[in-house]
Amino acid sequence: MRMPEQVQRLAIVIGVIAAVVLVGRFVLMPPTLVARELHRSSTEQREAAKPVKFAGSSACQDCHDNVVEKKAKGYHKGLACEGCHGPAVKHTEDPSAVTPAAPRDRKFCPVCHAYDAARPTGFPQINPTAHNPLTPCIGCHDAHDPVPPRTPKACAACHAQIERTKAISTHALLACTTCHTVPEAHKKSPRTVRPSKPQTREFCGTCHAKDAGAKEAAAKGTTATDAAAKRAKTARQAPRVDLSTHGETFQCWQCHYPHLPEGRS
Ligand code: HEC
Ligand code: HEC
Ligand code: HEC
Ligand code: HEC
Ligand code: HEC
Ligand code: HEC
Ligand code: HEC
Ligand code: HEC
Known part of the structure; x- marks a missing residue:
């Protein structure tokens, strides 16, 4: 049985499209554009060439084991050292030449602790204007082990x-x-x-x-x-x-x- 003419025409159109795609993919495109291995290795090279900024909390252990131990027991155990001190890889390489900043300013801690209705219930929050104003937070709380000082409030x-x-x-x-x-x-x-x-x-x-x-x-x-x-x-x-x-x-x-x-x- 012969195919109806419109089906033959459709088959020709599809055939032409398929031929163009195949020729484009395997003949015209340079292999560097198509090869997956080449892409992956050049991405790896590009990423590896970027300078490393964060040393990771385990890198601090060698020289600051007292701070690491103290923090591990306190409320701030979940926080990364460099989350507060900034990227510190240069400091680990040459500790005396580069020292990370320590956030001693009163404005710093409220970034996480200022009252915000969107924070989870039970997260310790304060009103920075009213909570012991004008005194640095670290005057009363140890940043590495922030237990609220217990002063009995009448x-x-x-x-x-x-x-x-x-x-x-x-x-x-x-x-x-x-x-x-x-x-x-x-x-x-x-x-x-x-x-x-x-x-x-x-x-x-x-x-x-x-x-x-x-x-x-x-x-x-x-x-x-x-x-x-x-x-x-x-x-x-x-x-x-x-x-x-x-x-x-x-x-x-x-x-x-x-x-x-x-x-x-
Ligand atoms: C190779 C040892 C070494 C490593 C590793 C190291 N430190 Fe230090 N760090 C020191 C020394 C030594 C000092 C004191 C430098 C000075 O007073 O000049 C210091 C000082 C500091 C200070 C004090 C800054 C101040 O203002 O008082 C901070 C904060 C600090 N380090 C954070 C870190 C963090 C965070 C890490 C991990 C990413 C780290 N250090 C890893 C040796 C090290
Ligand atoms: C919540 C923020 C915060 C985190 C997390 C934090 N620090 Fe600190 N760190 C501070 C502040 C604020 C000071 C300044 C304290 C002061 O001057 O009394 C400080 C001071 C220091 C100092 C110098 C004075 C000291 O106590 O010896 C070192 C060293 C240090 N931090 C290392 C670390 C390391 C290592 C970690 C991770 C184990 C870490 N910090 C995690 C906020 C933080
Ligand atoms: C990156 C966010 C972050 C920063 C910055 C931060 N904290 Fe915290 N803080 C936390 C988390 C998380 C907890 C633990 C909350 C919990 O256990 O539910 C905590 C707990 C505390 C507590 C314990 C409250 C209680 O009784 O439950 C105090 C006090 C405290 N922080 C003070 C500070 C001070 C002072 C600073 C500044 C040096 C600071 N925090 C900076 C995240 C932060
Ligand atoms: C019947 C309910 C009702 C009573 C009773 C009432 N208020 Fe209000 N009040 C409101 C409402 C609603 C608003 C917000 C809209 C407005 O400003 O009218 C408000 C707003 C306010 C404000 C904020 C005004 C501003 O400019 O931000 C103050 C202050 C205040 N009330 C004080 C009082 C005092 C003091 C009393 C008792 C003498 C009182 N209210 C009694 C309903 C009431
Ligand atoms: C000793 C003075 C004082 C007394 C007494 C006082 N208030 Fe206030 N109230 C304030 C101040 C100051 C503010 C505004 C603080 C701010 O805007 O930071 C305020 C704010 C308010 C507001 C506005 C809140 C808003 O979101 O705008 C209302 C409503 C209010 N008070 C109601 C009352 C009621 C009701 C009483 C009596 C039970 C009362 N206040 C007694 C000082 C007082
Ligand atoms: C003068 C001493 C003092 C200063 C300064 C101070 N605090 Fe406190 N803080 C306390 C005391 C005392 C408590 C426990 C009693 C209370 O809730 O008031 C406390 C409690 C807290 C809590 C726990 C609240 C809760 O609901 O469990 C947080 C979080 C906190 N402070 C953060 C801060 C931050 C952030 C700063 C700086 C902006 C700061 N504190 C400054 C004395 C201080
Ligand atoms: C602005 C004035 C004002 C301040 C400040 C204030 N109260 Fe009240 N308080 C009232 C009023 C008005 C009532 C009566 C409310 C009613 O009858 O519905 C009340 C009621 C109470 C009650 C009875 C139970 C309740 O919730 O109605 C207790 C307990 C109480 N206050 C404790 C405190 C404590 C503790 C503080 C400080 C942390 C405080 N109050 C600060 C005005 C105030
Ligand atoms: C030893 C615990 C304790 C202390 C401390 C305390 N209270 Fe009370 N207070 C209570 C109890 C219990 C009630 C009765 C609550 C009830 O009946 O539901 C009460 C009731 C109240 C009432 C409501 C009175 C009424 O008739 O409705 C107010 C207002 C109040 N307290 C304010 C204060 C203030 C302000 C302070 C601090 C100066 C304070 N209380 C300290 C335990 C205490």
Whole structure:
């Protein structure tokens, strides 16, 4: 049986394309373009010719075994030496001629530890503006074994969650005692002796009302006078609202959690 004519034509077209491809691939193309081995070896040569910059943490062991051992036991065990000290291969070759920089500046550690909602839950985070400001981080934390120094905190010992929440809020710089008057006995019998809690809209108004600060010195709140003086100082940076209309007559903390207040942003 003869093939129909259109099929013959199609076969010719396909045949021509196949012939062109085969001639191009095996006759016209120079072998250097096609040979896989040549490509691979030239890539290897090119990569091998690049200067090595990172020595790797095991290279530090020989001369800094004390640091290596200390770090291996601490919270920073997962970090590479050169992640903080920069590429150090030149230093391993000639330690006295080239010394790697040590990141002693306060700006460095917050690259990983500044509060960021995107970081995993439980990752140790701080608010760099509020966490022991103006002192280098390494003044209190050993970079190779960063245990938080244990200073018993009066309130955080029992109210750690509130303390941590407040630490990342805009109220971070306000002491607990700015808003709560705490009898000493509260720390011994916390359930029977209760601290005060703010009772009025005017209390928040001492910092947030339009005329806040001016009246502060005269204001007699629930707190002692040194707390009042502190409030007057902080009030200067507080955003203002019109107390007579803002939030109608509801208590401020029915809308704003006082330990993590949110405004417009
Ligand atoms: C061959 C030995 C040797 C090796 C390997 C070596 N170091 Fe050093 N390192 C030294 C010596 C010696 C000094 C002190 C140099 C000086 O004070 O002039 C030093 C100093 C340092 C300092 C101090 C800088 C400062 O400001 O105080 C750092 C940081 C450092 N090394 C990091 C590293 C890292 C990271 C590695 C691994 C990638 C490494 N070293 C590998 C010998 C070595
Ligand atoms: C989290 C960042 C970080 C990592 C990781 C780190 N370092 Fe350091 N390193 C520092 C800082 C910051 C200093 C400065 C400390 C100071 O001056 O008190 C320092 C100081 C040093 C010094 C000089 C002073 C000393 O303590 O002897 C050496 C040497 C050193 N580092 C080596 C290493 C080696 C080796 C590793 C890996 C095992 C390493 N570092 C990992 C941040 C880091
Ligand atoms: C490259 C990121 C990185 C850098 C830079 C870094 N850290 Fe860390 N830090 C970590 C990791 C990861 C942990 C361990 C977290 C864990 O165990 O869940 C940690 C843990 C800590 C802890 C322990 C907190 C706790 O109790 O759980 C402290 C304190 C700390 N780092 C302080 C510092 C200081 C100070 C510096 C600057 C010298 C610094 N870090 C630089 C990543 C970093
Ligand atoms: C004046 C001493 C001091 C300085 C300076 C300091 N810290 Fe701390 N840090 C502490 C103390 C005390 C704690 C533990 C109690 C607490 O949470 O406040 C701590 C806790 C931490 C924690 C653990 C928080 C958690 O939730 O487990 C991290 C991370 C940390 N600091 C990082 C830093 C960084 C980064 C810097 C520099 C920007 C720094 N610290 C500066 C004293 C200090
Ligand atoms: C020994 C542990 C402990 C210490 C320290 C402590 N508290 Fe308390 N606090 C408690 C307990 C327990 C309660 C009762 C919680 C409850 O009833 O759910 C409480 C309740 C409170 C209340 C709520 C009172 C109420 O009537 O609702 C406030 C406000 C408060 N504490 C503030 C503080 C402040 C501020 C500090 C630091 C100056 C502090 N506490 C220190 C254990 C403690
Ligand atoms: C800006 C003022 C302010 C600051 C600063 C503040 N609080 Fe409060 N706190 C309040 C108010 C207002 C309430 C009452 C909230 C309510 O009744 O819903 C409260 C309630 C509480 C309660 C009762 C339980 C709860 O969560 O409602 C505890 C416990 C407490 N505060 C502890 C603390 C501790 C500890 C600190 C410091 C880390 C602190 N507060 C800082 C204003 C403040
Ligand atoms: C001692 C002064 C003081 C007192 C008292 C005070 N605040 Fe604040 N508050 C501030 C300061 C300062 C800021 C802004 C800090 C900043 O912007 O860094 C602020 C910020 C705020 C914000 C804005 C947060 C944002 O994201 O913009 C709200 C909402 C707020 N406070 C509510 C309250 C409430 C509710 C009370 C009463 C329970 C209260 N504040 C008591 C000083 C105070
Ligand atoms: C009915 C809910 C409600 C009540 C009650 C309320 N607020 Fe607000 N507040 C808001 C809302 C919503 C915003 C953000 C939008 C805006 O600025 O109006 C806000 C914003 C703020 C801001 C930030 C303003 C800025 O410029 O960033 C402050 C400060 C504030 N409130 C303080 C207070 C104080 C103090 C009280 C008590 C006197 C209070 N709020 C009562 C709902 C409330």
